[in-house]
Amino acid sequence: ADTYVLPVRGVKLEGAVYDDERVTLRPIDVGVEATVSNVPLLYLKAKRMVEKPSGSIRVEVRDDVYKCPLYRTPERWGRTSTTGQHSNFVMMVEMRSLTVPTKWSILGVAALLEAPLFT
Numbered sequence: 178a179d180t181y182v183l184p185v186r187g188v189k190l191e192g193a194v195y196d197d198e199r200v201t202l203r204p205i206d207v208g209v210e211a212t213v214s215n216v217p218l219l220y221l222k223a224k225r226m227v228e229k230p231s232g233s234i235r236v237e238v239r240d241d242v243y244k245c246p247l248y249r250t251p252e253r254w255g256r257t258s259t260t261g262q263h264s265n266f267v268m269m270v271e272m273r274s275l276t277v278p279t280k281w282s283i284l285g286v287a288a289l290l291e292a293p294l295f296t
Contacts, residue, residue, distance in 0.1 A: 181223045188216040188270075191251065191293070192286035201273045202243060202281060213292055219270065243278040244269040245286060251293035 194214045196203045205212060246253075247267040256264045270288050274281065 183221040185219040185221055187290070188219055188247070189213050189289040189292045190216050190245075190286065191289055192284050193281060195272065199275070201275050202286070203275075204284075213289070216288060221270075240277065241274055242271045243274045243281045243286070245272050245281065245288050246270075247288040247290065249289075250291045251289055253287065 190202075191213050192205070193202045194205055194210060195201075195216050197217055205214075247270050248265050249267060250265055252265065254265060267290065
């Protein structure tokens, strides 16, 4: 089967820093670092969803991966379309984490395609 990979530049990360050396998320050093940081080049890889016989989709959960929401704009709200999709939400991006992924959810960490005006 063909594998499709799309490189994406310019993504911002709000609420955490992506540590290039350790290839993982890390907390912001409050007072020293901005609340929004750059994400290194992302490689988006198409992945086939596996359906269970009941019609539900199986989701793989890992302790070392944070499924980070990617939004178009810093405002994390939008309209829900008739298909049930949120107008501002793009997709979930898997990012390596040395801590429990729920930590990043509690902190509200998100990736953004458009940086906020004030960081």
